[in-house]
Amino acid sequence: MSRKWTLDKVAQDVRAYPRCGRFVTVAVPLALVALTATWLFLGTSPVRTAILWCSPALLAASLVIWAVAVLRDGDRTRCESYGWAVRTASVSPGGGSETVPLRTNGTRWLTIRYGAALVTCLTLMALWVTLAASDARGTGTSAVLAREGAVIERRPIVRIENQDAGSNPRSSATADYTVLLSPSAGGGRVPVTFRAATNRRQGVGSELYVASVPGRPELGAIGDDRLAEVQRQLDGRAVETGTVWVIGPLWLLATLAATMCWYLAESIRRPARTVTPDWRTLRVTVTGTGQHTEAPLPGNSEAADGKRRRENTRRLQCLVLEGAGPKIPFHSQMGIDAAGTVLSGAHGRLIWHPAHRRGSDVLAELVGDDGWQLPGAVPGRVAEQVVAEGHTEPARPDPERRVRLLDLGAGWMVTASLPGVAGFAVALGCLATLLLVPDSGAWRWWAAVAGVLAPGVGFTVQAMARTAPEAAAQQQLQGRR
Numbered sequence: 001m002s003r004k005w006t007l008d009k010v011a012q013d014v015r016a017y018p019r020c021g022r023f024v025t026v027a028v029p030l031a032l033v034a035l036t037a038t039w040l041f042l043g044t045s046p047v048r049t050a051i052l053w054c055s056p057a058l059l060a061a062s063l064v065i066w067a068v069a070v071l072r073d074g075d076r077t078r079c080e081s082y083g084w085a086v087r088t089a090s091v092s093p094g095g096g097s098e099t100v101p102l103r104t105n106g107t108r109w110l111t112i113r114y115g116a117a118l119v120t121c122l123t124l125m126a127l128w129v130t131l132a133a134s135d136a137r138g139t140g141t142s143a144v145l146a147r148e149g150a151v152i153e154r155r156p157i158v159r160i161e162n163q164d165a166g167s168n169p170r171s172s173a174t175a176d177y178t179v180l181l182s183p184s185a186g187g188g189r190v191p192v193t194f195r196a197a198t199n200r201r202q203g204v205g206s207e208l209y210v211a212s213v214p215g216r217p218e219l220g221a222i223g224d225d226r227l228a229e230v231q232r233q234l235d236g237r238a239v240e241t242g243t244v245w246v247i248g249p250l251w252l253l254a255t256l257a258a259t260m261c262w263y264l265a266e267s268i269r270r271p272a273r274t275v276t277p278d279w280r281t282l283r284v285t286v287t288g289t290g291q292h293t294e295a296p297l298p299g300n301s302e303a304a305d306g307k308r309r310r311e312n313t314r315r316l317q318c319l320v321l322e323g324a325g326p327k328i329p330f331h332s333q334m335g336i337d338a339a340g341t342v343l344s345g346a347h348g349r350l351i352w353h354p355a356h357r358r359g360s361d362v363l364a365e366l367v368g369d370d371g372w373q374l375p376g377a378v379p380g381r382v383a384e385q386v387v388a389e390g391h392t393e394p395a396r397p398d399p400e401r402r403v404r405l406l407d408l409g410a411g412w413m414v415t416a417s418l419p420g421v422a423g424f425a426v427a428l429g430c431l432a433t434l435l436l437v438p439d440s441g442a443w444r445w446w447a448a449v450a451g452v453l454a455p456g457v458g459f460t461v462q463a464m465a466r467t468a469p470e471a472a473a474q475q476q477l478q479g480r481r
Contacts, residue, residue: 017413018407018410020413021113021410023065024062024066024413025109026116027059027061027062028062028116031054031058032124033123034051034054035051035055035435036123036126036130039127039130039134039239040130040239040247041248042237043236044143044235044236048236056428056435059431063424066413066416066424067421070414070416070417070418070420070421074416075414075417076411077338077466078338079341081408081412081415082338082339082342085409085410085411086343086370086372086408088404088410089370089372089406090370090404099398099401100349100351100401101373101398101402102274102397102398102399103272103274104273104351104365104367104375104403105373105375105403106272107268107405110407110409111263111267111269113412114262114267114333115259115262115263119259122254122255122258124452125251126251126255127431128448129247129448130247131435131444132445132447133240133247134238135197135238142222142234142236145211145212145220145222146234146236150234151211153210154210155179155180155208156179156205156206156207157179157202157204157205157206157208158179158204159177159193160177160178160202160203161176161178162175162176163175163176168201169200170201171200171201172197172198172199172200173197174198175195175196177193177194177223178191178192178193179192179208179210179221179223182217183215184215184217184218192212192221194221194222196222196224198225198226199225199226202225208224209223209226209227209229210222210223210230211234222234265359266333268332268333268363268375270356270363273353275351275395276397277394277396278394278395279351279353279395280351280352280353280354280386280395281349281351281393281394282328282391282392283324283347284321284323284328284348284366285321285322285323285346286319286321286340286344286346287320287321287345289337290317290327290329291315292316292329293314293316294313295312296313314360316329316331316379317331317336318331318336319332319336319339319343321350321366323350323391325386325389325391326382326389328350328378329378330350330366331377331378332375333409334408339408343368346368346370347369350364350365351395352364352365352383354387360379360381362378363375371402371404372403372406373406375405416462417462417466419458419459419461419462419465420462422458423455423457423459426450427455430447430448430450431451434447
């Protein structure tokens, strides 16, 4: 009883968390995409300044919201959050528990959440590489020179110090170069030193492209052996031109390709739909979980070739539904083990339209007697077999029956614990340091590596800490049933 009271209290406390989760789901990928695009493509401008302040602020706000949720009701197992989702969606107004609703819900937020997670992962990879490779040398000097109207001229090197270069004359080099600039008043030329990473090793007497303000050598100078790089520094772009053309297209193509492949093949996206008499319905009971294996049909070339048969055999972890006729595998975007624990023994109706397919699956809805609707899919062969054997009946929708979407992942915020959140806090600190500290050096790569590894370390600590309690919680829930 005490555990049931605790779960019911959590269900009351976290009713606002789905809305908070939606804010985080939208804010985080937008902020990361804006940061990456700005750091790659934009030079110094009010737009860039606004994005560089607003995006970290959005990320910090999302982290604070998540931390508050974790401090208040965090460290919940997936079974507990799934149980909360079932209780939240269990409403059955009108029409009797065994009727079929006239309208089924769409999966907008479920699709957005999975798509946002995919975009976030790929964009984070691009952003860390971009920040680590950023060239922040002379950020202040180049901004002052651009503001005062600097001009670019070729000037000979008169002294080279602190050179770091390979033995090959054609290797790149980083050094402090000194050139002579015209003075602000009469007299001899004034030596001005700047640090540059040139494409080739330079010697005294070699010429560099140097940007300076005529008559004002006190403002300093910047230079390089590539004109485009000097112009880039004056524009305030933090990533070298060659780096932009490597990271930018790879990031865009990988993100678009992966998102589209997932959206077309893996997502369970669907709009709200109207149930008509040509839909099929079957009374079912959730009996647990299992693995469905679907091999190529006998008689085709794939079935005859052993290697191709293995490659084209599909294995699905799914809920097992039992009704009239064969057992039906029902799969969806959810933790199958946790869903099986929470939903085992639930009664309801499986409804689908034979023409609504995605790949080899038929899109289906599991409508519980308690008033929830779980979107998923059934292998097309199984659905055809059930219909052919006459176990289904035409749907008779009831306009008075209402169902709520069962979003089993809506409580994701409270399934984390402090180590996981702390890992993201460290990553955000590394991100802010790389964005705001105008300096170059090997430390940038180390800060980026720390930012990448910190969330993984946090979630590893979290997983190790909860392995035994989570197993015990599943056994306790099963015992209660």
